[in-house]
Amino acid sequence: MTESVIKRRALRIEQHPSIPLYLFALEAGEVDLVADVARISRDEAGRLLGYQRPEKKQHVKQILEYLDSEDVLFPNGLILALPSTVRFRGSRGPNSTDGLSTIGTLEIPLPASRDAPRPALIVDGQQRSLALALTKKSKLPITVAGFVAEDLAVQRDQFLRVNTVSPLPTNLVSELLPEVNTKLPTKLSARKLPSILVNALNQDSDSPFKGLIKQASTTPDKKSDVVVKDNSLISAIEESLLPSGVLFPYKNLSNGTIDTTTIRNILVVYWTAVRDTFPEAWGLPPTRSRLMHGVGIRSIGRLMDRVMDRVLTVADINSKDAYDKAMAELALVKPNCHWTEGRWLELNISWNELQNTPRHISTLSNFLIRNYLHSRMSAS
Template sequence: MTGGPSIKRRALRIEQHPEIPLYVFTLAADEVYVVADVARIARDEANRLLGYQRPEKKQHVQQILEYLDGESVLFPNGLIMALPSSVKFKASPGPRSNDSLATSGTLEIPMPASPDEPRPALIVDGQQRSSALAQTRRKRLPVIVAGFVTEDLTVQREQFLRVNTVSPLPTNLVSELLPEVGVALPSKYSAKQLPARLVEMLNTDRDSPFLGMIRRASTPADQKQAVVADNSLVTALGESLNSPSGILFLYRNLSTNTIDSATIRTLVITYWTAVRDTFPEAWGLPPTKSRLMHGVGIKSMGRLMDRVMANVNLKGDDPHGQAMRELSLIKTQCRWTRGRWAELNLDWKDLQNTPRHISTLANYLMREYARARSDAS
């Protein structure tokens, strides 16, 4: 893909990772988008996850641009790029080029032969800044760049998540990226990694009642059947996986750090398929028309799952029918698309995705379920 002119810059090679070279160098503002592209998060035709960057924030870009085009500019905010393996570094001659922490020299970045070919680098951090730099009138403003050499998308995603631990990323972007990262992550992300993988399974598994229904960061705006926010399911499954009282917690072996993923898959699909078949009139509608598809419904029914599935034998005859019978105990009390939750003193559409409403609704459903089971016995 190379064959065009290359860009050469004075650079420091930082002695940090034994296998991934790291360079610090400068580019002119108008060179940033010539060298680097933005890996937007999306899905290909085979539903494989592509990229990792969120959509551009035009207001943020405009604010940076106004500063860059002002009278006096100091712009120490650097960019982080993933560089291709085709870059070449030549150390400066003489013993003083290396001080044991860094080596000075010249970095050469090969460029594509035509504009139709992909740019050689990807922006890992600083996409709003890079967009503003591409538009500024200060075309030759020097910009600090830290570039690490890897074409491994997993490593790029890992670094993207790490550099964004302070400034929070959109939750749906994080939940979609987490299943694709196979290395140890900060604790704020690692607790969500397994539930995020389950949500990915629910959105793609042909046996799942949520097939194609989960709205993710990469979901096209015109995909109308994607009515369930992925973060609602991540939260619901995360509570069950990480709480000792959760039904999914039973299938985690903390001493060996292993997971019975096959049973968890069966349990989750069995339960939510039974929910779909118990409330067919409320399933698959936009959350504005069905509170079952709303965050408050998903999270509340997620908590009920811990109680219901404790009474379902997954290895017995017809687990789906068992779950349906359990859910029938609370079916007539639910008002997902019309009517009023009398005991809650709320119309169906007044339920909101707030901690108070989630706890209130979940508590009501679990109390009604326990009462009905007690009366049946």
């Protein structure tokens, strides 16, 4: 490599007091030298790594075809997270700044070899960057906005924010939310706690869902093991956190604190009892078990509010009595459930005709709750 540093004229934007922001240009062929893609994954300890979704080959191909065409105008720039080792030297003279920006020279260090990690990470524009690495027009100038932040939490926060117009895959957003500690938009903020809980349920050794939940970081070799979509479980938990739900009392609205430990324990006790009540239906692909299907997760999740409300009136959630009581309550609905075969007679529908639609979720959950309350009254 002929030089260890790329130098570019740049504008430093006076926007954030502690996170420098620069606007500059790179040649198309330089992007691959400077920036890497941080793919979302998990290490052996279960810690979340990266934040980017998988490559979309067709999208990359379309961009590349345009880049290699005649008279290219490519204003769609990249957003990079730059390392703290970049250096900016402002130009001298009275006209170097207008109070909003300062003109100068940005120096970006390059890796010692092609195999070494790149200094920057792509926060927005990974599909464009992959096409830029392949284009014949390697000298084409590309606009870049770069902010200096090596903290993954800051990078993930920006990644979520810049991808609001073209929505990210729901499971990718759900898995990233627990790692973001800055103030979020209301809609994303409401999903953060359920996402944290689903991450815990997928990793904790005492959880019946351990290793069963499909997330954005699920590797191809694990695809056959995961049977529950994280979004279905997140939605079920979201509903139980509403004022009418059994989890709501553990949110202290006056001081903003949340008893996450107790909420997690309620979920573990209830869903463990669900697993043990319906062992023949647990852990199967949703094509073979509607309990693992979105319609089953959402519907039996709504039943949790009724069952666990009763359980918590007579048992400490941390005692074995809570599990035993949950099993006894679920036994009231078990005879009328058909997760893997047969027909739901009152609903006049075959087990495998149930779909993850609002109508079927509402129909099935109403049946389960109605059946539970009727059986409870009959047993009294």
